[in-house]
Amino acid sequence: MPTFPSPQNSPLLARFKRPANGTSPTTPQRLRPWPVVWAALVVTASSLASPWATAQTPVRVIDSMAERTRACTACHGDQGRAGPDGYYPRLAGKPAGYLHNQLRNFAQGRRHYELMARLVDPLSDAYLGEMAQYFADLKLPYPSPTANNTIAPERLAKGQQLVTQGDAARGLPACTQCHGVRLTGVQPNVPGLLGLPLDYLNAQLGAWQTGQRRAHAPDCMAEVVKRIPAPDLIAVSSWLARQPLPADTHPAERVPPGPALPEDLRCGSAPELSTPLAAPSALPPQHAAKPAQKGQP
Numbered sequence: 001m002p003t004f005p006s007p008q009n010s011p012l013l014a015r016f017k018r019p020a021n022g023t024s025p026t027t028p029q030r031l032r033p034w035p036v037v038w039a040a041l042v043v044t045a046s047s048l049a050s051p052w053a054t055a056q057t058p059v060r061v062i063d064s065m066a067e068r069t070r071a072c073t074a075c076h077g078d079q080g081r082a083g084p085d086g087y088y089p090r091l092a093g094k095p096a097g098y099l100h101n102q103l104r105n106f107a108q109g110r111r112h113y114e115l116m117a118r119l120v121d122p123l124s125d126a127y128l129g130e131m132a133q134y135f136a137d138l139k140l141p142y143p144s145p146t147a148n149n150t151i152a153p154e155r156l157a158k159g160q161q162l163v164t165q166g167d168a169a170r171g172l173p174a175c176t177q178c179h180g181v182r183l184t185g186v187q188p189n190v191p192g193l194l195g196l197p198l199d200y201l202n203a204q205l206g207a208w209q210t211g212q213r214r215a216h217a218p219d220c221m222a223e224v225v226k227r228i229p230a231p232d233l234i235a236v237s238s239w240l241a242r243q244p245l246p247a248d249t250h251p252a253e254r255v256p257p258g259p260a261l262p263e264d265l266r267c268g269s270a271p272e273l274s275t276p277l278a279a280p281s282a283l284p285p286q287h288a289a290k291p292a293q294k295g296q297p
Contacts, residue, residue, distance in 0.1 A: 065134040071119060072131070080135045086197035092138035095251045097188035099132035101216065101269045110214040142249055147198040147241035151234070158232060159239030163193075170227045173265065175236070177258055178220075178273050183243070185251035189270040192251060193240050201237035209233075216268035223265055 061067055069080075072091065077083050080091030091099065105111040107120045107128070120128060161167075163183070166174035176183060178190055185192035193201075207213035208225040215221060225233065260274050267273050 065130065069131060069134060072135075075115075079138055079140060081140055082197070086199035087203060089196060089200050090142075091135040092140045093249065093251075094136060094191050095185050095188050096129075096133045096136035098185070098191045098269075099135055100129050101189060103128040103132060105215065110216070112212055139250075142195040142245045145195075145242050145244060147238060149198060149238055151238045155231070155235045156239050156242075159235030159237070162228070162232060162236050163239060167227075171262070171264075172224065172227055173261065177256060178261070178267070178270070180252040181256050182246045182248065182252065183240070184246065184249050186255055186270075186272075187251050187253050189272065190251070190255075192249075194243050194245050195249070196241065198237055198241035201241055202234065205233045205237060218266045218268050220261065220265045220267035220270075220273075 066079075073080060075083050075088045076091050077088070082088060082090040102111065103120050104125065106113065106116040107123075107125075109117075123131075162172065163175040166172045166177070175193060178186070179193050180186045180190070183193045204213060205225055208221050209230075211222070228236070255272055255275065261267070
């Protein structure tokens with residue numbers, strides 16, 4: 001509600017204040033100023049009251065999840081397409097179970113960002129699930145990759161190897177074993193790794209390493225990043241951030257065929273990954289492991 005100026009401080013009335021000699025500074029002595037003062041008050045009150053009255057008029061909006069999640073899109077971009085600064089990730093089209101788990105992680109202190117924690121704190125778990133499903137159902141095109149950090153071709157080749165083949169010597173499965181052969185995620189709980197800004201990927205992998213980001217125990221990602229040296233993590237994120245999205249950007253409907261994860265890499269937030277399936281399928285051509293050519297990004 002607006003604050004009306006007091007008569008003593010009103011700029012409109014200042015010109016009508018009488019000086020010490022009793023005369024008006026802006027009107028002849030013969031003019032009786034008070035009728036003019038009251039007229040000014042009426043005009044002032046009317047001009048201040050009009051926007052106040054307008055503000056009290058109910059604004060009709062559609063009661064939809066799109067309207068209710070505007071607080072989310074202020075950071076994560078229109079319709080959850082991702083924020084412009086590279087640190088607020090895309091929400092649109094990610095698996096609903098994954099999004100729901102992340103909201104729970106903020107609410108329960110496994111992920112640390114005060115603004116998110118305050119936003120989700122008063123909401124019920126069922127409502128968090130509704131929000132997650134809303135963003136998961138948005139099918140929007142992805143932008144082209146923009147990563148252009150300086151990195152040697154052999155380091156990109158190392159990143160590609162870890163993503164598509166893993167490293168048996170370190171007990172590391174390929175990223176594709178959990179995140180899908182197209183790297184677009186797997187329903188209902190595993191996110192895609194493509195279409196994410198390089199800064200976001202680096203920040204999240206670093207958060208896993210330092211314990212700033214955690215998941216429901218057993219925390220498979222925390223264990224995975226412990227086995228990857230920092231230079232190799234940068235190689236992984238740099239390769240991923242350069243990859244175009246495949247024609248089908250939807251998360252896969254089921255876990256890729258292959259062996260179940262070993263006991264020490266079980267995922268509490270994605271228990272379906274621990275179910276063994278048939279023999280592994282081949283990677284699509286655009287993600288098949290091959291060494292990067294010298295001089296190529």
